[in-house]
Amino acid sequence: MNIKINQDICLHPITLRFSGEQEKAFFDDYFLKSIGQVRFSCLLGIFLYSMFGILDYLLIPDVKEKIWLIRFAVACPFMILFFFYTWSSYFKKWMQPSIVVLVVVIGSGIIAMTIIAYPPGSYYYYAGLLLVLMWSYTFVAARFIYATLAGWILVALYEVVAIGINRTPTFVLISNSFFFISANIIGMLACYLMELYKRRDFCQRHLLDLERAKSDRLVQELHSELELASEIQQGLLPSASIEWHHVELMCYSKPTLEIGGDFYSYHLFDEDSFALAVGDVSGHGIPAALLMATTLSLFNSTFSRKVDPCERLAELDRELVPYTETRHQNCAFCYLELDERSLYIANAGGIPPYIRRMNGHSQMLNVGGFPLGHGLGAEFGYKGEQVTLAKGDMVVLVTDGAVEARNSEELMFGFDRLERVIAQGPNGTAQAMLDHVVDEVTGFIDVNQPQDDFTIVVIRIKA
Numbered sequence: 235m236n237i238k239i240n241q242d243i244c245l246h247p248i249t250l251r252f253s254g255e256q257e258k259a260f261f262d263d264y265f266l267k268s269i270g271q272v273r274f275s276c277l278l279g280i281f282l283y284s285m286f287g288i289l290d291y292l293l294i295p296d297v298k299e300k301i302w303l304i305r306f307a308v309a310c311p312f313m314i315l316f317f318f319y320t321w322s323s324y325f326k327k328w329m330q331p332s333i334v335v336l337v338v339v340i341g342s343g344i345i346a347m348t349i350i351a352y353p354p355g356s357y358y359y360y361a362g363l364l365l366v367l368m369w370s371y372t373f374v375a376a377r378f379i380y381a382t383l384a385g386w387i388l389v390a391l392y393e394v395v396a397i398g399i400n401r402t403p404t405f406v407l408i409s410n411s412f413f414f415i416s417a418n419i420i421g422m423l424a425c426y427l428m429e430l431y432k433r434r435d436f437c438q439r440h441l442l443d444l445e446r447a448k449s450d451r452l453v454q455e456l457h458s459e460l461e462l463a464s465e466i467q468q469g470l471l472p473s474a475s476i477e478w479h480h481v482e483l484m485c486y487s488k489p490t491l492e493i494g495g496d497f498y499s500y501h502l503f504d505e506d507s508f509a510l511a512v513g514d515v516s517g518h519g520i521p522a523a524l525l526m527a528t529t530l531s532l533f534n535s536t537f538s539r540k541v542d543p544c545e546r547l548a549e550l551d552r553e554l555v556p557y558t559e560t561r562h563q564n565c566a567f568c569y570l571e572l573d574e575r576s577l578y579i580a581n582a583g584g585i586p587p588y589i590r591r592m593n594g595h596s597q598m599l600n601v602g603g604f605p606l607g608h609g610l611g612a613e614f615g616y617k618g619e620q621v622t623l624a625k626g627d628m629v630v631l632v633t634d635g636a637v638e639a640r641n642s643e644e645l646m647f648g649f650d651r652l653e654r655v656i657a658q659g660p661n662g663t664a665q666a667m668l669d670h671v672v673d674e675v676t677g678f679i680d681v682n683q684p685q686d687d688f689t690i691v692v693i694r695i696k697a
Contacts, residue, residue, distance in 0.1 A: 249379050260436050265326050268375035272333070275374040276317040279340065280310055286362065294351045301347050309343040312336070330380040337370040337384035338391075345388070345395050360410045363388060364417050371421030378422070378429045385418045470531075472499060475665065479505055480572040480697050482664035486672055487689040496633050496687040503540055506573040512691050513565030513584060513606075514633040528557050543567045543580035544616040547603065551582065551611035563606040566631055570623075570693065577629060580618040582606045585632050588656050590667070592626035596657035598649070628667055628694045630656050635688035636671070639679050647678050664694035 251257050287305055290298045316336050319325055325332065344362040351359060366388065371381045392414060396402040402410070474485040485498050496514040503509070541549070547567055554563065564584035570577050579587055583605030589597045601619040604610040623629070632652065639647040655674045660666040671690055 256437075256440075259440070260433060263436055264375075264377075264432065265329060269320065271373070271375045272329075273317060273320050275369065276313050276320070276336075278373075279369060280313045280317075282365075283310055283313070283340070290347075297350050297352070300350045304343050304346050304350075309340055312339050330377055333370075333374055333376045334380050334384045334387075337366065337374070337376070337381075338387050341366045341384075341388040342391060345391050348392075349395060349399055360392065360414070363392060363414065367414075367417050367421050371425040372428070376425070378425045381425045382422050385421060389414050389418055471497065476500075477696075478502065478508075480695065481508075481570070482694040482696060483510070483691070484664040484668040485689075485691045486668055487687070489687045490635070496635065496689040498631075498689060498691050507540075507569065507571050509540075509543075509567070509569050510631075510691065510693070511565055511567045512631040512633065512689060513563055513582075514635070514687055514689065515563045528554070540569075542618075543569055543578060544618045547580050547582045547606070547616050548612045551604070551606045551609060554607040555609045555612075557607070564634070565606055568629075568631075570629075572695075575623045575695070576620060577623055578618055578620045580616045582611055582616065585634055585637060588630040588632075588653065589621060589623070590628040590630060590656050590659065592624060592661060594657055594661075596653050598653060623695050625695055625697060626661060628664065628692055630667065630671065631691045631693075632671075633687065633689040635686035636675050636690060638686055639675050639688070641679050647675060651678075664692040667694070668692045 283305060287298075287302055290301045290305070294301065313336070316332070319332070341363055344359060344366065347362075348359045367385050370376055370384050376384065389411075393411065396407050396410070471485075471487065474487075476483050483500065487496050487498060489496065498510070498512045500508055500510040547565065550565070563582070565582045566579065566584040566587055567582070568577055568579035568587065577587075577589075579599065579601055580603065581587075581601045582603045586599045586601050589599065591597075599619055599621065601617070603616040604614065637647060637649055637652055652671075655671055656667075659670040668690055671692075675688065
């Protein structure tokens, strides 16, 4: 019965091979992650195998030259050759069989030493095989099935030599065999669990990569859809700049995300009068954008009727109640009668308009009211204000994104700063004033991402 990693991936319970194409992908990944370990284990093996030459000198000095011949003329050179072989283009394909050969050669060298060494020194050299088994199962990056093959080959070779050549005493043979077989079983279990863990880890990383790719694709699709939504939303807004015979009108609107809840709209009744609305919906993103589109469509559907601004806001407040729920909307709505140089304005919770006179004097109109969408304005009504404008005067309307803009020190732009900026702005054109205010706000927040949508509309009386 296969080991089930997930719904689509299974492992053979003995060989630990993946079903399907996952095995090749795992092999490539395993090779890249273990090649450095293989090379380091070779260098460590060369060092330790050489250091045991000291033990030869102490335990069996009479035959140390023959032992050293095996150690330094066969085993160590073989490991050195294997080390350089790991850079060969063939090594990846034959990596695991090559490791089996390496382990068997090194272990056989120790078994050969037990033949040359005389008792009791020869009895001690079996311990070197335990080190080789430990090295093979846990350090040289041999897979379970290959490490097991190498381990049992060494056990079999030891038994043949111990019984047939060395004539090892029975009690010593039994003792050593117990140690070898136990070490082999423990090594097999350790190697099995290590490889199982590596394969599970590979599957998890593979699944994470798939999910990440899926997420990236969804993010890209969402980004594309938001870009399209942004284009559609911008298409709902009228032209950002327009000039009539008596007035200039310049608009700027920037959402903090791809889409937002700020809006502006205007309607020309005749050459001497027009209506203007500037507002914002609480929050950001898609919900705010949908509610903004609803508000804008309700505005535009009734713009052609010249209704008192207070009555229009009350009517709009009533109509938005089913759509608003926990959100609210702010809106400043005004009529401009150019033949009378008169501005009549009502405000539903928005930032009151600023009047910038030709002489540089700046004033925020004291006009407010309930936000739209909760029915309070429809129930209690709105109060408007009327002001007279002269040639060169400007009307500046902003949403709260300008006033509440924060810099990296968490300082807010604020009403006072906004009033000073407007007062110090240029007289020449509405566009110049608009650029001045935008530059001041964006310069204030510096590298900070704006925390709210940001809209500015400037009206300038030309004649």
